[in-house]
Amino acid sequence: MSSPSPKIIVFGNEKGGSGKSTAAVHAAIGLLRMGYRVGSIDLDPRQGTFTRYIANRRTWMERNVAHLPCPTHIPVSASQSSTIALAHDEDTARLNAAILTLAENHDFIVIDTPGTDSFLNRLAHSYADVLVTPINDSFIDLDLLARIDPETLEIKAPSIYSDMVFEQRKLRMQRDRGTIEWIVMRNRLSHINARNKQDIADLMEKLEKRLHFRTTPGFGERVIFRELFLKGLTLLDLHETEEDSLSLSQVTARQEVRSLLNAIDPEKLIPKPGKGAS
Ligand SMILES: Nc1ncnc2c1ncn2[C@@H]1O[C@H](COP(=O)(O)OP(=O)(O)OP(=O)(O)O)[C@@H](O)[C@H]1O
Ligand SMILES: [Mg+2]
DSSP states (O other), X not given: OOOOSSEEEEEOOSXXXXXXXXXXXXXXXXXXXXXXXXXXXXXXXXXXXXXXXHHHHHHHXXXXXXXXXXXXXXXXXXXXXXXXXXXXXXXXXXXXXXXXXXXXXXXXXXXXXXXXXXXXXXXXXXXXXXXXXXXXXXXHHHTTTEEEOTTTOOEEEEOHHHHHHXXXXXXXXXXXXXXXXXXXXXXXXXXXXXXXXXXXXXXXXXXXXXHTOEEEOOOBOOHHHHHHHHHTOOGGGHHHHOSSOOOXXXXXXXXXXXXXXXXXXXXXXXXSOOSSOO
């Protein structure tokens, strides 16, 4: 399939719980609020964090008789076919069908992926115009990007996830000469352990050049990100939904979400926003 006209933003990392779904929902709502038409695809409907987030959002709207922007959402599950070839064909057909459905009248498609390797997950990565990889501030997460020497903290070699991204970049180039812009965001940054934080920052700087990604500061460790899920709200909705003014922490968190959107730079990808949110 050649690249469809909407720009595709994939949230991926072969690591569970790094913040893919949380960041993906915030990005989707952020783009809607900028006036873009946004579709979303959940490739992990079994766990279904993104899908449930949107369902919770619709329930919140019904209960509060309010309207909030929502993406046109399509969950896509992996094939259960018994042979690998059949399963791959089915996965490809399902993902292509979802993208084509959304392609007609959306500017962006946000794809949330599971934290595990699979054919479907790799295929989605190969369609990304922008890939956002949240990583927690730990050497365990960094290990998915590169092997690090424990004594010297030197980079020894790229590791599984970076190798996979490299492969998909190659496939993409062969398929339609497209490129995948890779953004790594540090998630759940805490104020404690400044030394570890600095070590990781130094390593990330080296990795950026070696693996060809950009880093963005990402989100701090904030309870609000966990709490909003049940209502299906994002930090970008709070000014419409909270009676009281926002706390300092909420204002800072919202700024962090805006920084992620700035890093994605939607206006560079789609210069003229389409008409209002769906
Ligand atoms: N910045 C943050 N501060 C505090 N909690 C966070 C933050 N980001 C994510 N979380 C919480 O961490 C948990 C995992 O986040 P999330 O579901 O977004 O990760 P994921 O990478 O999509 O996980 P999976 O690989 O299982 O799909 C959730 O409970 C979420 O609310
Ligand atoms: Mg998830």
